[in-house]
Amino acid sequence: MTTERVIAITGGHGALGRAVLEAALAAGLKVAVIDHAAGHAAPDGVLEVGGIDLTDAGQAGQAMAAVVGRFGRLDALLNIAGGFVWQTTEDAAPAWDRMQALNVTTAVNAVRAALPSLKASPEGRIVNVGSAAALKPGAGMGAYGAAKLGVHALTQALAEELKTTSVTVNAVLPSIIDTAANRKDMPDADPATWVAPADLAAVILFLAGPESRAMTGALVPVTGRV
Template sequence: MSLVLQDRTVVVTGGFGVLGRALGASLMARGAQVALLDRAEVPPSLESAERLLAIGGVDLASGEAAATALERIVGQFGKLDSLVNVAGGFAWETVEGGHLATWDRLYEMNVRTAVAASQAALPHLLASGAGRIVNIGAIGALKAAVGMGAYAASKASVARLTEALAEELKDRGVTVNAVLPSIIDTPTNRADMPDADPSRWVAPEALAAVIAFLLSDDAASITGACLPVGGRV
């Protein structure tokens, strides 16, 4: 595998989940130093190593907590080049029978965490000279289905955040893009949809490869893009 991210330092929020772990492994295989951040505690199976730092117990909805975690990462690796905002959540709920608290919760998980992490990362990304932010949106935000109102609205906000921040930074050496997956092949999704064909979904490793491209020098001319990664859904 080509070391297109050699000596880059990348932070992945929501790093202990299925996509976060797959992305961390993919980025390290491409030469990057990787820091995985998560609200959960560090699982025993995920130990920090020479080019991997795992930090748990981080409330990424808090600007102060995000800034403290990123300062720790820069202290260990000496710099920060890229941020991937994976942290988020999902809930299926109709508008008629749903709760306002669900809308608030999904906004906090999917949007506020991305804003807080981006704000904390920006001073370091600007200093990098080739900073990158990639947000995880959702293809479902382009056309919401039944029960997807709160989730799709929060992910649509991620897309608008991506576009607005890209405009802010387009002349300052930092690109901002989003990937919009359909259904990611995870154990949870397989359990929730036992009659579906997961071979049509997006494998975490495949999505990780797209993200790695957006973090690379080859994608330096791409900013403000919301890229659908739909598999065969």
């Protein structure tokens, strides 16, 4: 990677987003963090774009305009924003629409807002976060799995649509990520078999860099030892 590259991380204040931010700064990249949460202090040189609801296309456009306004360019969009709920289909308050909005609509709006700048980059990149669990969802995973399958479809369709441009589009498909929240929710599991956020971040940043130019439309499993 070259140090002039600019990346935007949606959902940058989550466990994975923070790991990607740390890895990106260590690689000398210029970074913008876009998140629904507001009031976070940004590390030196990082653009903090808080209070953004990416389910709203207008706010997504404002966020990307802020990134380009600060850095003059955008080379990679990392769609990490999303959400998870375990819920059976019979639940009285179904979360299907919410899962679609948090995982698919956020990515679509971010992509549409970022594409003009990404196309102007000599090595434009979009990296989405899908899910290995979506390939064969278990009980209670219907709403989440369907939404992540939507992310997979978005990734592959976009890759085809953008083949005549500089922009590649790929997705990582992690299994369980080793986060504090997952350890709390699954106290009897062995987190040593899960995916460390730093390891997943390394794969994401490879896909966000020029070296991945031969890959587009790939759904890359990152499943640890599960």
